[in-house]
Every structure is written in C-alpha cells, then in structure tokens.
Amino acid sequence: MKIKISLLVALLFTFQIAVAQETLFFKSYDWEASPNYTVEKERTEDMIAVKEKTVTEFTFDKEDLVEYFLEHKVLWLNSDDAIEEYNKIYLPFTVGAELQINKARVITPEGKIINLDQSKILTAEDEETGSTYKYYALEGITKGSFIEYMYVVKRPPSYTGEKRYIQDAYYKENVEFDLFSPSNLLFKFKSYNNVPDVDTDTLSADKRHYKLYVAKVPKLENEYQAPYNASRGFIVYKMDKNTNNMGVDIISYGNIAHNLYTSYYPAYSEKTTGLLNDFIKELDLSKKADEETIVRKLDYYIKTTVYSQDIYGDDLENLDLILAQQIANETGVIKLYIAVLRTLNIAHELVVTTDRNEIKFDPEFEATNFLTDFLLYFPASDKYLSPNASGTRFGFPMPYVTDNYGLFLKEVVNGDQKSVTGKIKYIEPVTxxxxxxxxxxxxxxxxxxxxxxxxxxxxxxxxxxxxxxxxxxxxxxxxxxxxxxxxxxxxxxxxxxxxxxxxxxxxxxxxxxxxxxxxxxxxxxxxxxxxxxxxxxxxxxxxxxxxxxxxxxxxxxxxxxxxxxxxxxxxxxxxxxxxxxxxxxxxxxxxxxxxxxxxxxxxxxxxxxxxxxxxxxxxxxxxxxxxxxxxxxxxxxxxxxxxxxxxxxxxxxxxxx
Structure with missing residues (x-):
C-alpha cells in the first residue's frame, strides 16, 4: 500500500499573476498536415516510437496556477500483437481535468490518412473504482501502419515531484520533453539511468523553458526479478523556488517534515486522551511487558481489529472516530499508532521512503516521488513496522521499502516546546x-x-x-x-x-x-x-x-x-x-x-x-x-x-x- 503525501505539503509561497504572458504553447502546436514518417527497412521490431513528445506548461488562470499537459506520439506497428494492444489508446483523464485537444489518426503503409471520427472517442467506467476514462478506438490499422495521437489536458498542477519515463520496452526516436513556467517559478530536474540532463532555454523572456531531446532511446526489456521501473531511463522534476517570494525553497524535506509533524503529532484533547487510555486497556498489557512486547501487541491488535480502507475521508482520519468505531484510512491508521505510542511514552520515529523496485530513494534530490511509503522505527530495538501493510508484523516491514534510504522524523520535546527533526538515514534490511x-x-x-x-x-x-x-x-x-x-x-x-x-x-x-x-x-x-x-x-x-x-x-x-x-x-x-x-x-x-x-x-x-x-x-x-x-x-x-x-x-x- 502506498500513500501519496503531496497533499500534506503546504502552499509555502504566494503565486503572483503574470501580467504579459506569451500564448500557451499548445495553442500554436499541431501535428504535420502531410506526414512523412519512415522506419528503416531492416527494422523487425513489433513496434517503434518514431516520435514521442510531452509538454507540461504551468500558467495562471486568473489567480489559480494550472497545468496544461500535452502528449503527442507516433507509433509504428509491425505485428498483430502490437496492433491488438494499440487499437485502443487510453487517456490519463482524471477528476478535475478538462480535455482541450483530443485527436488521433492512422497512416497506412501506402500513405493513406484515416482521421479518427469523434464518435470513436469513447468514455467508459471502471466497475471496481467507479472512475471514468476516455479512449480512442482506432480502425484501419494494418502491419506497417503508423498511429498518431495527440491530446492536451488542463488539470490541477502537480509540481512537488513528478517522474517522466524516457525509456520503455520498445525502441524510440525523437523523444522530447518540454516544461514551461512563468518566469518567477523555477524548476529543478534530475536525470537517471543514462538520460541526458534537462537544459534551460534562455531565449524566452516571459517564460522559463526547460527542454530535453534524445534522438534515439534503446529499448529496455524486463528481466526476471529486475527492478524494471527503477532501472528505466527517467527524469524527476519539482518546482524549486518562487523568485517573487524571496527565493524560498518550495519543496524541501525540512518543510515536509514540519507539515507531517503537524498532521501526525497534534496536541490531544481531554476526550481523545480518555479514548486512547480506553484503547490501551483493551491491549491487556502486562505491567512487566518490555517495549518490544508492547509494540508487537499493539501492531497485532490494530491490524486485526481496526478496519482500514484505502480511500480519502476526513472521518477516517479523525482520531476520536477511529478510536470509537475502529475504522480508518491509511492516514488514520498511522495517527492511531503514533497516538498510542506517544501515550505510552515509547520512543519512535516516523519514516517516509519508497519502494526500491519502483524508484530508489535519492538522498540528494528532495521531491515527493521519494516519499510514498510509511514506516515506524523503534530505536531501542532497531526494528521497524509497516503500519499500512496488514500482512506484515513488527520487526518485519514490507521488504521492498527496506535496504533503502528514507526520511526519519523524530519528535523533540524540550519542556513545553515540541518540534521535529528530519534526517535522511539508511533503512537496514532484516538480516x-x-x-x-x-x-x-x-x-x-x-x-x-x-x-x-x-x-x-x-x-x-x-x-x-x-x-x-x-x-x-x-x-x-x-x-x-x-x-x-x-x-x-x-x-x-x-x-x-x-x-x-x-x-x-x-x-x-x-x-x-x-x-x-x-x-x-x-x-x-x-x-x-x-x-x-x-x-x-x-x-x-x-x-x-x-x-x-x-x-x-x-x-x-x-x-x-x-x-x-x-x-x-x-x-x-x-x-x-x-x-x-x-x-x-x-x-x-x-x-x-x-x-x-x-x-x-x-x-x-x-x-x-x-x-x-x-x-x-x-x-x-x-x-x-x-x-x-x-x-x-x-x-x-x-x-x-x-x-x-x-x-x-x-x-x-x-x-x-
């Protein structure tokens, strides 16, 4: 189970409306009216990307910062399996998003262009989640055809840490990534697994333009028990500073530690304290029980009596309701653990890390990509537990989040003053x-x-x-x-x-x-x-x-x-x-x-x-x-x-x- 903590990051700066911005990039961008895409005759792959361009542009819509995301792909399909896989193209259409541009076409080996009829842009619903999604239903594809699609989505901005894959399981040519932002908003990038660094285009005065171009990207096939996603070429980026706000770091682990501490370590009311004491009585702890025994009992009890739901909801994060009804979401479960541990005066640290199969925690680049999974660490025993993994127990957390770096948050009490320290440390695996x-x-x-x-x-x-x-x-x-x-x-x-x-x-x-x-x-x-x-x-x-x-x-x-x-x-x-x-x-x-x-x-x-x-x-x-x-x-x-x-x-x- 994973927890995205970007919602916990406070808006630490004030956006300022840009007065004279250039026209949005996507409004002047289009595919070629008479395309002439080619593939080398000796290529025998099932599929090749001959163009892959993604653009994300941050701009102000009145007083709100919004993001326009553009994706333009041209794929050459050379097998029945590839045709079957790509005759439907699913769009990343989420709640709060608005489609601005949405089109696709098939270019046959003979050069015939078959534009997608708007009636073939369909909407469906996921029966399990209830969410809706859109997809293209492409027709007329034969071996050797090119499929081309382009869409633009206006959506709430995502800037605390984003990951863009450059490499995939198929060969690519002409891979481009562009990011535009108002001139006062600075972004920071880092490239992984042999991807070139992102450059800054200094020619634009009103906007900042960051760009990456890779002429050829070799395919990377998955292998047995390989950390495939962590091994693919990708970039990570985040909004770093607002020059109109004294250049303060927007995304820093110091700020995130403070926000997490505020959320997970509040002062408890008299009512909450009473409910916590009642909850602890249910643990039936021996007066002679040592710390390990207590924590092990607590872990077992919460995971066998508190029903956890993987959904958002204020009631499921309200400690009083959780203690009374024993129903919580992932955030609520963590709050419950911490509240009981604090009441019992058991030293612990809240740890945030990531699944090393997906992306290894980078101790040198601060972004929420690396803050997806929670642990609790107990210094006295040097052991961990995974509060949101019901199939695990104290001393044996989810294994893929160990043997990895993480952000350790420790509560510091000095008289009546309470604060938090955040340090990056290594999470040693169980021996x-x-x-x-x-x-x-x-x-x-x-x-x-x-x-x-x-x-x-x-x-x-x-x-x-x-x-x-x-x-x-x-x-x-x-x-x-x-x-x-x-x-x-x-x-x-x-x-x-x-x-x-x-x-x-x-x-x-x-x-x-x-x-x-x-x-x-x-x-x-x-x-x-x-x-x-x-x-x-x-x-x-x-x-x-x-x-x-x-x-x-x-x-x-x-x-x-x-x-x-x-x-x-x-x-x-x-x-x-x-x-x-x-x-x-x-x-x-x-x-x-x-x-x-x-x-x-x-x-x-x-x-x-x-x-x-x-x-x-x-x-x-x-x-x-x-x-x-x-x-x-x-x-x-x-x-x-x-x-x-x-x-x-x-x-x-x-x-x-």
Missing part, C-alpha cells in the same frame, strides 16, 4: 539469520520393502518465511484445515505419502517474530526410491523440494532486486539399510559462494558425514545481499542453481557384497 527455513529430516528404509521410507520431518520457519502463515493462524480454524496446512509441506517433497502423525508448534498468531512456526510430521512414502535390478535409487534432493533454476540465454542487462536476505539450513539423516552401501557420495558435495570485500554474500554448501550406516547430509544456503548488480549476477545465478543441482541428486544404493 539473513532472522529469516530462516530450517529443515531436519530423518529417513529410514522398510526392511521388507526398500522402496518404502519412513520419514520424520521437522521444519521451522522464521521471519518472512513465516509471515504468510503464522500471523494468520487464528484464521485457520478446525482440525482439517490445519492438517491440510501441515500436509502441504510434505506435498512439496513428494505427492505420495501416508501421514502417521502431525504437530504444529508455535501456531499462535501473536508468536510471530518471537518463536518460529514449526511443523513436525511423520509419514511413510514410496516416492523417494526406485528399484533398478539389485540396486536402489534414492532421490535425496527431493527432500528439500523443487528449487528455482535460473537459465540465462541472453547476457544479463538489468540488476536483480531480491525481496529480503534469507537462510536455509538443512540436515538430512539417512539410515542406510543393512547390506547396502552408497557408491556416489561425492555427488553430494557442492561448494559455491560469492565473497565481496571479505564478506560472503551468497553461498550454497552441501557436505556429508558417514558414520557406520548413518549418513548425515547438510545443505546450507545463504543470501545476504538484495541488490544483485550485473557484475555479480553470474555468481549469484551459480549459487541459486546449486540448490537446483542438489535437488537433482539421486543416491545409488548397491549391495555391499
């Missing part, structure tokens, strides 16, 4: 030792039928590996449902089994983060052994379940972004039947790792020890880095594939005489 899948398996052979095994499985999950199950155990009611849960862990290794006994340990939802969820199962199966004459084949690798296998036909281009650090510990104990020996024990040994700056980042190491007829196999696996740069990708892939290689190990049992 691999706290996110573990620990498996202990003991295997015996039936003396009369060596194709049948008796298996004792003891498996424990902690951290994110338990988070999809353990916090919701109170919802898994009934013996049958819980048995199905246990059986699912056996099914991951073999579909053929007969359960002898089952046990769930630490299956209390409130034990998440305190004790691992543990499954103990005894079962028999013929799924691991195959007979081959006098020999038997034991599928040792199947015990750990099927593993991810990464193939790479093309050279890796993008980095890989892991969710979280993680560890696997596996101990497999095999009691070899009397009269038999294993002749390929060396197949068990795998040792692959990647070390950087003296730290082992990834590793898979399997080994064995044979004492008498007892074979003990260990297969441990660790990942202590989330951001896998291209330079280390092959080493990472080798480690990942090591687990898949282990999964394929089959031990050969032969008569010892």
């Amino acid at each position: 691999a030792d706290k996110i573990a899948d620990v498996m202990k398996v003991t295997i015996d052979f039936d003396e009369d039928n060596l194709t049948e095994n008796t298996v004792h499985l003891d498996r424990a999950f902690s951290g994110y590996y338990a988070m999809n199950i353990q916090p919701f155990m109170h919802l898994i009611q009934g013996k049958e449902a819980r048995n199905d849960l246990v059986d699912s862990f056996v099914e991951s290794a073999t579909p053929e089994f007969e359960i002898k006994s089952r046990k769930l340990i630490n299956d209390d939802a409130e034990l998440f983060g305190v004790k691992p969820l543990q499954v103990i199962v005894d079962f028999t199966t013929e799924g691991f052994v195959e007979k081959a004459g006098r020999k038997y084949l034991f599928k040792l690798g199947d015990l750990i379940g099927q593993q991810l296998e990464m193939y790479q036909e093309k050279e890796r281009v993008l980095p890989l972004e892991g969710q979280f650090h993680r560890s696997y510990y596996r101990t497999l104990t095999l009691h070899i039947p009397k009269g038999y020996k294993i002749t390929n024990l060396e197949d068990i040994i795998i040792d692959n790792s990647y070390v950087k700056d003296g730290k082992e980042l990834f590793s898979f190491k399997s080994a064995y020890q044979l004492k008498g007829n007892t074979l003990t196999v260990t297969a441990d696996e660790h990942y202590r880095e989330n951001n896998i740069q291209v330079a280390m990708y092959e080493e990472y892939r080798t480690v990942i594939n090591s687990a898949a290689d282990f999964n394929k190990i089959v031990l050969l049992l032969e008569p010892s005489k």
